[in-house]
Amino acid sequence: MRLGNRVWGIILCAVGIYYLIEGINLPPAAIGDPLGPLVFPTILGLSMIGCGVWLAVRPGPRTNQPVLSRRTFPQVLLLFALLLLYSAAIPWMGYLFSTSLFVFLTSFLMGERSWFKGVAISVIFSAGIFFLFIRVLTIPLPLGFLETLGWK
Amino acid sequence: MVETFQHLIFGFSIALEPVNLLYAFLGCLVGTLIGVLPGLGPAGGMALLIPLIYGKSPASAVILLAGIYYGAMYGGSTTSILLNLPGEAASVVTTLDGYQMAKKGRAGPALCIAAIGSFIAGTISVVLLMFIGPPMAHFALKFGPAESFALMVFGLSTVSSLAGSSLIKGAVATILGLMLATIGVDLPTGINRYIFGIDKLMEGFDIIVAAIGLFAVSEIFMALEEMAAGTLEQIKVSRIWISMRDFLDSLGAILRGTFLGFVVGAIPGAAHVTASFFSYSLEKKFSKNPENFGKGEIRGVAGPESANNAAACGALLPLLTLGLPASTVTAVLYGALLMVGVKPSPFLFQKNPEIIWGLVASMYIGNIMLLILNLPLVGLFVRILSIPARWLLPIVLVVAFVGVYSVHNSALDLVLATLLGMVGYLMRKFDFPLAPVILGLVLGDLMEQSIRQALMISGGSPGILFQSTIAKTLFVLAVLIVVGPSLLQKLRRSKS
Numbered sequence: 109m110r111l112g113n114r115v116w117g118i119i120l121c122a123v124g125i126y127y128l129i130e131g132i133n134l135p136p137a138a139i140g141d142p143l144g145p146l147v148f149p150t151i152l153g154l155s156m157i158g159c160g161v162w163l164a165v166r167p168g169p170r171t172n173q174p175v176l177s178r179r180t181f182p183q184v185l186l187l188f189a190l191l192l193l194y195s196a197a198i199p200w201m202g203y204l205f206s207t208s209l210f211v212f213l214t215s216f217l218m219g220e221r222s223w224f225k226g227v228a229i230s231v232i233f234s235a236g237i238f239f240l241f242i243r244v245l246t247i248p249l250p251l252g253f254l255e256t257l258g259w260k
Numbered sequence: 261m262v263e264t265f266q267h268l269i270f271g272f273s274i275a276l277e278p279v280n281l282l283y284a285f286l287g288c289l290v291g292t293l294i295g296v297l298p299g300l301g302p303a304g305g306m307a308l309l310i311p312l313i314y315g316k317s318p319a320s321a322v323i324l325l326a327g328i329y330y331g332a333m334y335g336g337s338t339t340s341i342l343l344n345l346p347g348e349a350a351s352v353v354t355t356l357d358g359y360q361m362a363k364k365g366r367a368g369p370a371l372c373i374a375a376i377g378s379f380i381a382g383t384i385s386v387v388l389l390m391f392i393g394p395p396m397a398h399f400a401l402k403f404g405p406a407e408s409f410a411l412m413v414f415g416l417s418t419v420s421s422l423a424g425s426s427l428i429k430g431a432v433a434t435i436l437g438l439m440l441a442t443i444g445v446d447l448p449t450g451i452n453r454y455i456f457g458i459d460k461l462m463e464g465f466d467i468i469v470a471a472i473g474l475f476a477v478s479e480i481f482m483a484l485e486e487m488a489a490g491t492l493e494q495i496k497v498s499r500i501w502i503s504m505r506d507f508l509d510s511l512g513a514i515l516r517g518t519f520l521g522f523v524v525g526a527i528p529g530a531a532h533v534t535a536s537f538f539s540y541s542l543e544k545k546f547s548k549n550p551e552n553f554g555k556g557e558i559r560g561v562a563g564p565e566s567a568n569n570a571a572a573c574g575a576l577l578p579l580l581t582l583g584l585p586a587s588t589v590t591a592v593l594y595g596a597l598l599m600v601g602v603k604p605s606p607f608l609f610q611k612n613p614e615i616i617w618g619l620v621a622s623m624y625i626g627n628i629m630l631l632i633l634n635l636p637l638v639g640l641f642v643r644i645l646s647i648p649a650r651w652l653l654p655i656v657l658v659v660a661f662v663g664v665y666s667v668h669n670s671a672l673d674l675v676l677a678t679l680l681g682m683v684g685y686l687m688r689k690f691d692f693p694l695a696p697v698i699l700g701l702v703l704g705d706l707m708e709q710s711i712r713q714a715l716m717i718s719g720g721s722p723g724i725l726f727q728s729t730i731a732k733t734l735f736v737l738a739v740l741i742v743v744g745p746s747l748l749q750k751l752r753r754s755k756s
Contacts, residue, residue: 152442159432163428163432183485184481187484188682194674198661218654233658
């Protein structure tokens with residue numbers, strides 16, 4: 109996939125315009141200075157549009173190298189999806205399970221081939237983190253259905 | 261001056277009592293543990309452990325806190341260097357060259373110089389605090405809203421002009437960071453801005469979430485890509501200790517970073533993160549080979565790390581001379597001092613000199629303790645890198661996510677960090693620099709506050725921003741830094 113600076117200029121312009129409109133449409137402040145919350149966003153929105161126009165008009169030298177490769181980008185997207193699923197799974201499945209599963213799947217995505225090692229390392233590691241942070245540093249991590257049975 | 265010196269000796273005599281040395285050791289140990297976990301950061305870690313100081317003498321309390329503080333800062337640098345995992349905004353700068361050094365097998369020297377640089381910066385800062393402390397505090401007071409705004413504009417301009425290959429892309433990254441800072445509830449008016457109907461966003465966009473997303477997560481995307489293409493190389497550790505040449509190379513950067521950091525740290529309202537960014541820009545600007553920066557230049561680690569440490573000491577100035585906590589860390593210290601029965605005020609220097617110098621001495625002891633504790637650990641830390649990437653990378657992601665989660669206890673932050681990871685990946689791919697986003701996000705709130713305060717004072721006329729000499733100088737410098745290099749080039753071309 110090739111995306112030149114010209115295209116980025118247009119995208120950034122759009123971001124700036126959207127940001128500006130969203131800012132102007134804010135409800136007026138009931139207290140304090142009514143225009144206060146608008147000053148800074150307006151400056152930012154206008155500057156972003158300015159930068160976008162600049163990039164679109166003067167994109168600089170073109171590179172012919174494709175930036176995102178067809179072979180490797182799907183893998184990146186796969187990890188991206190895994191991370192999103194992991195984020196959603198933590199409060200739902202509990203930290204210990206979701207983390208073991210995530211470490212296991214990711215290590216396979218990254219080239220681990222031994223099932224035994226995969227399961228062992230991901231479970232031991234997740235349990236270690238879990239104990240360290242919950243017990244020693246008392247950081248609240250979400251507990252799933254099974255962990256809440258065991259101890260509290 | 262003789263009196264000051266006697267007070268300092270007295271301060272040290274307290275800090276060197278065996279009990280207090282034990283506290284310093286414990287503080288450094290716990291602090292390092294906290295620092296290795298991204299998300300909590302020095303101020304958060306200190307606040308969390310404040311109950312521990314209850315009922316202790318002021319000196320012991322401060323020594324424990326100082327230990328935690330230094331430990332957390334150093335722990336943060338460790339993960340930044342080894343894993344590209346910045347634990348707080350200031351360590352973002354350390355990742356730029358520190359992680360590149362680690363990739364080239366020079367993690368050991370990077371970790372050593374971070375510790376040594378911090379130590380030297382701490383030592384010099386104590387001396388600076390003694391000699392130029394009081395007059396500096398008065399200079400810092402001249403910084404009203406307009407001057408603070410000018411300083412931040414200057415800070416952003418140095419970073420955006422130096423970070424990337426293209427000036428305009430640096431500017432885009434800066435504005436993006438400032439835009440992220442406007443997300444959330446606007447405190448003076450209570451209006452929600454840019455929250456897109458998601459209530460959790462009212463709290464705003466946390467710096468840790470952005471730093472971990474943009475730097476750590478995107479780095480792992482990059483690594484996965486290299487892995488898939490078969491170009492990822494296992495890091496080979498070539499040497500653990502720093503060589504004399506490395507040290508001499510970085511000595512200048514350490515000294516410059518120290519002075520810069522001390523001054524910036526003493527200015528209330530200019531987040532002391534700015535100090536590390538300033539130092540990095542300065543080193544790159546005046547280096548003979550600026551192209552080495554971002555590729556594992558040891559000065560790019562030494563300067564910012566020293567600046568960060570000196571800024572922490574400089575930030576004590578407003579607290580000690582004026583009774584004003586000017587940064588989050590000093591705010592926690594302020595609270596801790598109140599708890600043990602000391603009220604920071606402008607009269608502290610006259611009324612309780614032993615507290616001030618005890619504090620300075622204990623900060624210093626914390627510094628030494630950290631050096632003793634951590635230099636032997638460098639070898640152990642470096643060994644982390646020999647874990648195969650297919651295990652190391654998932655583990656880094658998981659640890660990073662614990663840090664992100666601990667910020668607000670919300671899974672939404674995890675999603676945001678993932679999204680920013682993708683944004684960071686695309687920005688790297690299309691050659692947008694990442695560091696300005698973080699500085700923009702850190703300074704956004706402060707900048708907006710200062711510009712609004714200034715406009716409120718002047719009744720809405722923007723002229724106030726350009727009235728004082730300090731502000732004018734800073735604006736001129738900001739413009740020069742942005743357009744200067746290209747102007748020079750044009751001049752040279754027209755001559756030849």
